[in-house]
Amino acid sequence: MNALAELLRRRIAVRGPLTVAEYMTEALTHPKHGYYARRDPLGLSGDFVTAPEISQMFGELIGLWCAVVWQSMGKPSPVLLVELGPGRGTLLGDALRATRDVPGFHQAVALHLVEISRTLRERQAETLGKANLFRDPTWHDGVADLPDGPSLILANEFFDALPIRQFQRVAEGWRERLVDMDDRPPGLRFVLSPVIPLSPLIPNALHDTPIGGIAEVSPAGLSLAHHIGDKVARFGGAALILDYGPARTTSGDTLQAVRGHRYHDALVDPGNADLTAYVDFQSLARAGEEGGAAAFGPMPQGDFLVRLGLNARAESLLIAADNRQAREIRAAQQRLADPAQMGTLFKVLALQNKTLPTPPGFD
Numbered sequence: 025m026n027a028l029a030e031l032l033r034r035r036i037a038v039r040g041p042l043t044v045a046e047y048m049t050e051a052l053t054h055p056k057h058g059y060y061a062r063r064d065p066l067g068l069s070g071d072f073v074t075a076p077e078i079s080q081m082f083g084e085l086i087g088l089w090c091a092v093v094w095q096s097m098g099k100p101s102p103v104l105l106v107e108l109g110p111g112r113g114t115l116l117g118d119a120l121r122a123t124r125d126v127p128g129f130h131q132a133v134a135l136h137l138v139e140i141s142r143t144l145r146e147r148q149a150e151t152l153g154k155a156n157l158f159r160d161p162t163w164h165d166g167v168a169d170l171p172d173g174p175s176l177i178l179a180n181e182f183f184d185a186l187p188i189r190q191f192q193r194v195a196e197g198w199r200e201r202l203v204d205m206d207d208r209p210p211g212l213r214f215v216l217s218p219v220i221p222l223s224p225l226i227p228n229a230l231h232d233t234p235i236g237g238i239a240e241v242s243p244a245g246l247s248l249a250h251h252i253g254d255k256v257a258r259f260g261g262a263a264l265i266l267d268y269g270p271a272r273t274t275s276g277d278t279l280q281a282v283r284g285h286r287y288h289d290a291l292v293d294p295g296n297a298d299l300t301a302y303v304d305f306q307s308l309a310r311a312g313e314e315g316g317a318a319a320f321g322p323m324p325q326g327d328f329l330v331r332l333g334l335n336a337r338a339e340s341l342l343i344a345a346d347n348r349q350a351r352e353i354r355a356a357q358q359r360l361a362d363p364a365q366m367g368t369l370f371k372v373l374a375l376q377n378k379t380l381p382t383p384p385g386f387d
């Protein structure tokens with residue numbers, strides 16, 4: 025049993041079982057033992073690969089999306105360009121390179137990165153510094169620390185890392201799925217709470233979940249979407265949220281652990297495997313609207329990227345590519361947009377100030 029599992033068992037012994045959200049929070053963000061505390065998990069040598077790491081085209085198209093929305097906002101200066109969980113900084117690096125020639129855009133941008141991982145902050149500084157793309161980004165631990173002002177906010181594979189609570193439908197109502205100690209390896213196990221009045225926490229669409237079915241709620245995700253909706257409504261701007269999950273609120277257990285590109289038991293070796301859950305886009309859109317924003321989407325990532333010009337960008341990269349590069353460009357284009365790969369499971373949601381026109385890709 026690792027140090028974090030021991031620590032969680034001691035906490036459970038004193039305070040009782042943890043919610044799945046509490047377990048995820050500790051496993052992902054514990055300052056010493058959490059998954060994101062010490063490592064760079066991205067890439068082939070890590071645990072997973074994200075869209076910006078697959079191809080420069082992804083960040084480039086999103087950069088151009090930002091520039092067009094900024095123009096539709098009346099070109100405010102400064103404008104906060106915020107990324108939540110920027111990983112290695114690859115998306116921003118590509119986005120900024122692609123927008124170098126947009127008159128006034130770089131001069132207007134103040135770069136703000138929300139990142140808890142000190143290791144990844146160093147990678148982000150390296151990526152942006154190496155490309156000589158941007159001076160002095162400001163890092164924050166959370167969105168609450170961001171300054172006020174018109175903003176363009178990007179979040180790719182960020183919401184799936186936010187903690188969820190899980191509830192199981194039983195004949196008498198709902199019980200919460202909790203993490204308790206176990207005498208047998210791995211030392212932790214899932215248990216169910218007693219039946220208590222949990223139904224106010226269950227999304228409306230899931231009240232008819234069949235007996236045995238699981239409903240998931242991400243209070244952290246919903247409050248973040250509400251905060252973003254409020255921010256763009258009050259100060260102007262837009263947010264683009266890209267992640268995986270169904271377009272409509274759906275029941276099911278989607279908590280998953282991944283290590284070395286393989287599925288892993290979520291309770292084994294906490295802090296050493298990535299833990300994620302599907303993003304409930306319908307509820308995020310609603311939370312953003314309740315914050316005061318207009319919501320667009322969710323739309324499948326493949327359709328969105330093609331509408332932004334993925335195929336044309338691939339063709340232009342192919343002109344100067346050798347055979348190996350051409351194969352890589354084609355493979356990346358497919359991986360990002362093909363319905364059998366990331367094209368359909370991944371969705372895109374925009375939350376923006378109600379005075380702005382429909383954002384690119386959503387018309």
Ligand SMILES: C[S@@+](CC[C@H](N)C(=O)[O-])C[C@H]1O[C@@H](n2cnc3c(N)ncnc32)[C@H](O)[C@@H]1O
Binds near residue numbers: 066074144181185
């Ligand atoms: C799955 S990675 C995605 C990285 C990047 N957006 C990409 O697409 O390559 C999640 C990112 O969010 C950061 N992160 C996770 N949970 C966080 C939290 N609660 N607050 C701030 N950053 C967080 C991680 O350190 C990492 O940079």
